[in-house]
Amino acid sequence: MAKVESKEKGIPPKAISETEKPKKSQKKTTDSEKPFLKTISGIGPTTRQRLEEAGYGSKESIALATKAQLTEISGIAEKTAALLIREARARFDLGLKKGSEYEASAKTRVKLTTGSQAFDSLLGGGFETGSITELAGENGCGKTQIAHQLAINCVKFLDQDVVWIDTEGTFRFNRIVQIAEAAGMDPDTVLSRITVGRAYNSEHQMALTEEALTMVPNVGLIIVDSLMAHFRSEFAGRGTLAERQQLIGKHLSFISKQAEILNCVGIVTNQVSAKPDAMFFGDPNKPVGGNVVGHTVTSRLMIRKGKAIKRTATLTKSPELPDGKIEFAITGEGVQDYSK
Numbered sequence: 001m002a003k004v005e006s007k008e009k010g011i012p013p014k015a016i017s018e019t020e021k022p023k024k025s026q027k028k029t030t031d032s033e034k035p036f037l038k039t040i041s042g043i044g045p046t047t048r049q050r051l052e053e054a055g056y057g058s059k060e061s062i063a064l065a066t067k068a069q070l071t072e073i074s075g076i077a078e079k080t081a082a083l084l085i086r087e088a089r090a091r092f093d094l095g096l097k098k099g100s101e102y103e104a105s106a107k108t109r110v111k112l113t114t115g116s117q118a119f120d121s122l123l124g125g126g127f128e129t130g131s132i133t134e135l136a137g138e139n140g141c142g143k144t145q146i147a148h149q150l151a152i153n154c155v156k157f158l159d160q161d162v163v164w165i166d167t168e169g170t171f172r173f174n175r176i177v178q179i180a181e182a183a184g185m186d187p188d189t190v191l192s193r194i195t196v197g198r199a200y201n202s203e204h205q206m207a208l209t210e211e212a213l214t215m216v217p218n219v220g221l222i223i224v225d226s227l228m229a230h231f232r233s234e235f236a237g238r239g240t241l242a243e244r245q246q247l248i249g250k251h252l253s254f255i256s257k258q259a260e261i262l263n264c265v266g267i268v269t270n271q272v273s274a275k276p277d278a279m280f281f282g283d284p285n286k287p288v289g290g291n292v293v294g295h296t297v298t299s300r301l302m303i304r305k306g307k308a309i310k311r312t313a314t315l316t317k318s319p320e321l322p323d324g325k326i327e328f329a330i331t332g333e334g335v336q337d338y339s340k
């Protein structure tokens, strides 16, 4: 498997544990200085390597894993998995909180601007860190264009790096240059802070995502463009639907968990399928991926193409914002407000 490495030179690679929010209970200070797996007696170098390669190198990832997930890794016995999870949970604040403490965690959430005031206002200021937002819409509506704009805005406004999992080969160097220049950014600086993983199948997509979100330091934005393309083509028959949905659920849960731990913006793009019988009764387009996707993403935005540069964005799911619809534009310079 190809190693995904940050191209950012100035920042030393960090484990996720170093990017976490300040903890109330860092009980064992000496242990916290060492990589978690090295502090567990009975875990040899081979097991450690296997765990790290599967994305379970940190105490956070192990604390939030299930025994079944760890035992799937060859050579990990159930007893070892149980021990690891127990130890990781003892050293990681799993997150029992009073309602009042949520105010503090809400304050750590940051909004990533879209570049359009109307679009930002629909989202209460922009795309929020700590959760996944789905961008759904038909071909050419602008999902990948929005992703390019967000990548530049992440570097510009959050001063953080971007992980881009490209499943369709649509990440465009030229578009980054064009939009970055329009935003007054040095394109080379922006490009050096985007780590792109070109995924050739669904398994590769999941592995790249896990590796990138574990290895790349200082991630402010993770984009998976598109979430479903490989899964749809590889699991075509009805008989494979259950397996497909299970894998998508696993993939999305991982992204969601990491978006929360790293406090970064999660963006997945999704296609829509026409529902002929709904043509006369409401929305004819429905994001693919069924309930697993619908339930796992925190917010859902439907993007529609209008005439020329005009687009609309409709917020159809959000844990705290009302549904709504706005107009915006996609131009050579990226996402902008639409004016007639």
Ligand code: GTP
Residues within 6 Å of the ligand: 137, 138, 139, 140, 141, 142, 143, 144, 145, 146, 170, 271, 308, 309, 330, 331, 332, 333
């Ligand atoms: P799929 O990936 O096929 O589902 O589509 P998508 O939603 O990702 O569409 P994408 O973001 O690739 O949008 C492509 C559209 O963006 C084009 O058809 C153009 O309308 C618009 N677009 C792309 N580049 C430019 C540009 O430089 N200038 C302008 N004005 N529009 C552009």
Ligand code: MG
Residues within 6 Å of the ligand: 143, 144, 145, 170, 225
């Ligand atoms: Mg696209």
